[in-house]
Amino acid sequence: MNRRFLAPGDPAPWFTQRCTTPSGRYSFDMAAGRYNLLYFFPSAAGADIGERLEHLAGDPVFDGVRCQLFGVSADSDDELSGRLHAQPPGVRHFLDADRLVAGHYGVPAGGRGLVLVDPMLRIAAIADDEPSSVRQVLSFLRHLPDALAVQRQVPTPALMLPGVLEPALCEMLIRYFHGQASVQSAIFTEPEPGRSLPVTDIGFKSRRDCVLRDPALVAQLQHRVIHRIVPEISKYFQFQVTRMERMIVACYDxxxxxxxxxxxxxxxxxxxxxxxxxxxxxxxxxxxxxLSFPEIGPARYTAPLGGATVFSCSVLHAVAPVTRGCRYACLPFLHDAPGAARA
Ligand SMILES: O=C(O)CCC(=O)C(=O)O
Ligand SMILES: [Fe+2]
Structure with a gap:
């Protein structure tokens, strides 16, 4: 391992690489919110590497919730021979014969080693592939409750702004939703660089959306966002919003x-x-x-009726299942003129 390339505390590089997932690819930014151990090796055909992989993959600490293991193989034969297989939810392997991941992490050709990445996707530790370092890493991961307790006290970088929409306007927007056709909300994937593709995956996102086409309602919503949210973003984050998009009413049922x-x-x-x-x-x-921000901590936030939660689009976030009734929400995105020029 090239230890001068990255050091503990540095952000772990993000990448999208071929992987033993059902889609055949994995974007590492999605791994946030738990510890991730990357195990770099030249080929799983090496007897000692095969043993190490088995030892690591068999450890119950890799439960997919608090820890995940990713083997990173530099050998295209590992894939063809079927030597590497995922053990979901905690164990997957990157197929890195083109050395995309190894290059990002400074692992030389033929190199092997361990990189432990924390829930915020920062380097937690770098170690050689030695029995003593493997023992140390596994022992650290087994004692995670202590490390995660610290994470629980961390404040979330989101604004909670009560009273953005009046109850009567909220009611009108919900009524509008029920008077229109709604569609199953999609997520974007990018099967190849530059080509974004909307797909539905109701296991991952189950929500119905209805585009607001009533000009008077759109204007009322825009007015509140401009006067009650934009100045707060300017104050707390020093960003001047000048564009708004996605005027919808959404429903999680x-x-x-x-x-x-x-x-x-x-x-x-x-x-x-x-x-x-x-x-x-x-x-x-x-x-x-x-709403939760898994790379920051496990806390869940529910804005009051008419209240807004505002956060940076690059922060990992999730919506917990609705267990009773329907949650209705307006979910605009904000940007500025340089962003609009690129869109
Ligand atoms: O429902 C929410 O509060 C968040 C929705 C969201 O994350 C999105 O639409 O991208
Ligand atoms: Fe989102």
């Missing part, structure tokens, strides 16, 4: 297991211009549906 898995809002080409996400709750007679 307990009957449909309404939810949205962990994601970022600006990681594909079509969304790269987005800067701030706004989540305004239009009702409060539901259970579940809390």
């Amino acid at each position: 307990a009957a449909d297991h309404g939810c949205f898995g962990p994601h970022r809002d600006n990681t594909v080409t079509a969304t790269a211009h987005r800067r701030f996400a706004v989540s305004i709750n239009l009702n409060d007679d539901f259970e579940g549906g809390g």
Whole structure:
């Protein structure tokens, strides 16, 4: 391992690489919110490496919730021979014959080693592939409750702004939703660089959206965002918003297991211009549906009726399943003129 390349405390490089996932690819930014151990090796055909992989993959500490293991193989034969297989939810392997991941992490050709990445996707430790370092890393991961307790006290970098929309306007927006056709809300994937593709995956995102086409309602919503949210973003984050998009009313319904898995809002080409996400709750007679920021901590936030949660589009966030009733929300994204020029 080239220890001068990256050091503990540095951000772990993000990448998208071929992987033993059902889609055949994995974007490492999605791994946030738990510890991730990357094990770099030249080929799983080496007897000692095969043993090490088996030893690591068999450790119950890699439960996919608090820890994940990613083997990073430099050998294209590892894939062809079927030597590497995922053991979901905690163990997957990157197929890195083109050395994309190894290059980002400074692992030389033929090199092997361990990189432990923390829930915020920062380097926690770098170690050689030696029995003593493997023991140390596993022992650290087994004692995670202590490390995660510290993480629980961390404040979330989001604004909570009560009273952005009046109750009567919230009611009108919910009524509008029920008077229109709604569609199953999609997520973007990027099967190849530069080509963003909307797909539905109701296990990951279950929500119905209805585009606001009533000019008077759009104007009322825009007015509140401009006068009640934009100045707060300017004050707290020193960013001048001049553009707004996605005027929708969305509904997460307990009957449909309404939810949205962990994601970022600006990681594909079509969304790269987005800067701030706004989540305004239009009702409060539901259970579940809390917004969380898994790479920061486990806390869930529910804005009051008419209140907004505002956060940076590049922060990982998720919506917990709605367990009773429906959660209605307006969810605009904000950006600026340079962003609009790129969109
Ligand atoms: O429902 C929410 O509060 C957040 C929605 C969200 O993250 C999104 O639409 O990208
Ligand atoms: Fe989002």
